[in-house]
Amino acid sequence: MLQGLDEQTMWMAHKYVLGETFDGGRAHVLTLKVKQEDSTFSMAASNDKKIGTFTSTFFLDMEHAGEPHDGQTYPAPKFTFSPITDAQIECAIKWPSPYKAPGADGILNTVFIHCTDLLIPHIGPLYRVTFKLCMYPSEWRDSTTVVVRKPGKVHYAILGAGCSIALLSTMGKVLSACITEDIIQMALLHGLLPENHFGCRLGMSTTDLLHYVTKFMKAIWWKGEVVSALFLDIKGAFPSVILSQLVHDMRWRGIPEQYTQWMERKVAGRCTTMVFDRYESSAQDLLQGLDQGCPLSGIDFQFYNTDLLEVRDTERVRMLSLLWMTHC
16 A cells, blocks of 8 residues: 555555554554663663663763874875865755655755755855854754664564664755765775775675675685685664764875864764654753764764774785665
């Protein structure tokens, strides 16, 4: 039935999904079973306890704050900073799906798509002034974090059966998409990232990675040698990023300071509101990490983990990177 939805009937389906609690139309967060440090279990039944549990799970409390890089001398940037153009904004507006759930500003992507000609003369100067005046509106920073169930789980009373979806301001996402295009293009042009980085880069996909791995393994097997593989699943990749280290890594590889300073302003003072079962928490400060669902987070993380991949990049050992992302 959902395959036949159009712009009119989708709102009727939306209404049915948001039906009253007794009709089973929505999946609700059950009482959570939380494992304690002493291996015992406690139950989180109230919404306040659930919020605390979800917060500690989705937004990790990092013990290591990162090494200070004050006074660090960086090499000259590999390219010069260029202000955002109206043409870039137009391309960025066409990038997202039109009816994805909006963030705290409540603006759907389709508004930007259908009103591009009217909006660009106004939002273009706003975007450019975030660099010129070294500021970033707080309304664009804040997000809504929706707790949803992972499909196909047997028990939904455990934390691993749920996940978070960050709904960001549409104004901020379009601006981030413009910056993302600049960094990706320049990283490719100037070779700022290793060739064995396959995520969030132009012309490199999961298929390319599989071909690379297959070719590498067969070449070793033909020599009569053995191939061993280690797969690492980074828990909470984006929320666990230490911003000062990310800025250091990007500056060291030639990213102009205007971009890294803008990123610092973008994430400073962020707040998120957690939502589930028609319950909305109070605003919670996000003191570290990057925004899940932000177009910029993927390429940022590639700079963040580059040193890890290059530690053992030799003729005998290959380390590859593929970042799986879901933009919301």
